[in-house]
Amino acid sequence: MATSIPGRDRGRVLVELYLAYGRADAEWVRKLWRRLHRHGVEAFFDELILPGDSVIHSLEQALRDTTAGIAVFGPGLAGDRWALTEYDALLRSCVEKGLPFIPVTFGGAPIAPFARDWAWVDFADAGPGGEKFDHLVAGVVDTLRGGGTAAELPERDVLREPPRPLREPERRSVVVCYAPADAEYGRGLVGRVQEAGLPVWSVRSLRPGDRLVWTTRQQLRHATVVVVVMSPAAQDSEDVTRMILEAQWHERPFFPVLVAGRRHYLLADLWCADAHAGGPLGDGPLAHLVALHEAALSGRPLPEPELPSASAPSVFRPSGARPGRVPASFALKRLRAALAEREFEHADLLTTTLLLEAANRLQSGVLGRRDAAALSCDLLAGLDELWAAATDGRMGFRAQAAIAPVGGRGHAGFLALSTGLGWRVSADEAVPAYREFAARALGRPGFFPTLRNPRGEQRMDWYDDWTQTVLTVHTRLRECGVRP
Incomplete structure (x- = not known):
């Protein structure tokens, strides 16, 4: 719905959005307003306020009535306290009413931290009056009109906040994940998937004003397949x-594509499409991706890749190929960040991966008795300290040992531990899938870390692997003196 703004022809101009900007950037914003007007969008621009009208009253009325907001971040914004107050009021109004809020930047100006949760439009290389300038404005207008055309948004990191309840998107898609440094290959891969007739989503699908975190989480939660471009970047x-961990938590099937270096350490036990030459995804792997998508939509068991014969060109790389490794200090930093953001499920998966990597067991995804010696006491104590510090001592290995110390190496010892920590309601209960399982942690001291490895839980013997891993770690903890 469009609304009228007092101050110009006394309420007869229909307005669809509010333009907030620093006064030193007025010349550039004036050109933006004119281009919006050419596209049929009437924006509230304070230069339209007629002489004699109350500026404050006009601004307040426009903020109450507007149906969308654009906040312009330009070089002239620095030190403009009035503009920052206006931005705050506009953002609050848009959030409270559920209206589109679109940050815009030009001239190399940064986006303020408070606005970085919204997908923004960068006019850095688009001179006013040029073709790219008009193309970007057209993308904004299409968003305001409810269209599906994405503007040219840069690839950027998007997952930085804890999860909220997420609605299922209108259509489930194949989600393609890649680092900004791999954007060229990622864009080509998205096109290849589209050519196969599959619905596809990537960060380039974000539209101006989308909530970066929640839109991405929503797509990952309901993805049919998560394609990950693997490279050193x-x-x-x-x-x-973060995207891999989010997809693992929701138990989405993965389709890794290796374009350079080694396999990502979080996907070390999976087969992957081999694209080391940097070429497009081959017909064989693409057919397998289509089969995965169709199986996920219908709820059928996921198909295994059809591996080539010894004489055929290799299109799939076996899980025996070496994964990439990350320094323990770097991995611990990631774990600390996940715990600080209260991403406990992500932290749980990272903890398991850290221990598997320490024992060089990423590819198998399970720890055995002979692997215990590879788990250093310093690493175990460090992991425990991180969990304890983030949860006021409620979670971590010491908290678990205080609630349910391991009394043996066999199934009976694991059963006592799992019931004591709330991993199962009773000895007879079947353990649910990871996402439902992790939801039980609320209000249960000692629940995390669980040492579950959702990537391997499609195997028939996953429960035995989990039992073996937990008992190996807890026995080693006792040897290291990690006790309550």
Whole structure:
């Protein structure tokens, strides 16, 4: 719905959005307003206020009545306290009413921290009056009109906040994840998937004003398949790591594509499409991706890749190929960040991965008795300290030992531990899938870390692997003196 703004022709101009900006950037904003007007969008621009009208009253009325907001971050914004107050009021109005809020930047100006949760439009390389300038404005207008065309948004890290309840998108898609450094290959891969007739989503699908975190989480939660472009850049990317962990938590099937370096350490036990030459995804792997998508939509068992014969060109790389490794200090930093943001499920998965990596067991995804010696006492104590510090001592290995100390190496010892920590309601209960299982942690001291490895839980013997891993770690903890 469009509304009228007092101050110009006394309420006869229909307005669809409010333009907030620093007064030193007025010349550039004036050009933006004119281009919006050419596209049929009437924006509230304070230069339209007629002489004699109350400026404060006009601004307040526009904020109450507008149906969308654009906050312009330009070089002239620095030190403009009035503009920052206006931005705050506009953002609050848009959030309270559920209206689109679109940050815009030009001239190399940064987006303020309070606005970084919204997908923004960067006019850095778009001179006013040029073709790219008009293209970006057209993308904004399409968003305001409820269209589906994405503007040219830069690849950027998006997952930085804890989860909220998420609605299922209108259509479930194949989600393609890649690091910004791999954007060129990622865009080509998205096009290849589209050519196969599959619905596909990537960060380039974000539209101006989308909530970066929640939109991405929503797509990952309901993805049919999560395609991960693996490279050294992806190995080091906080965002790719978070997206993988989010998809693992929701038990989404993965389709890794290796374009450089080694396999991502979080996907070390999975087969992957081999694209080391940097070429497009081959017909064989693409057919397998289509089969995965169709199986996920219908609820059928996921198919295994059809591996080539010894004489055929290799299109799939076996899980025996070496995964990439990250320094323990770097991995612990990621764990600390997840705990600080109260991403306990992510932290749980990272803890398991850290221990598997320490024992060089990422590819198998399970720890055995002979692996115990590879788990250093310093590492175990460090992990415990991180969990305890983030949860006021409610979680971690010491908290678990205080509630349910391990009394033996066999199934009976694991059963006593799992019932004591709330991992199962009773000895007879079947353990649910990871997402439902992790939801039990609320109000249960000692629940995390669980040492579950959802990637391997499609195997028939996953429960035995979990039992073996837990008993190995807790026996080693006792040897290291990690006790309540």
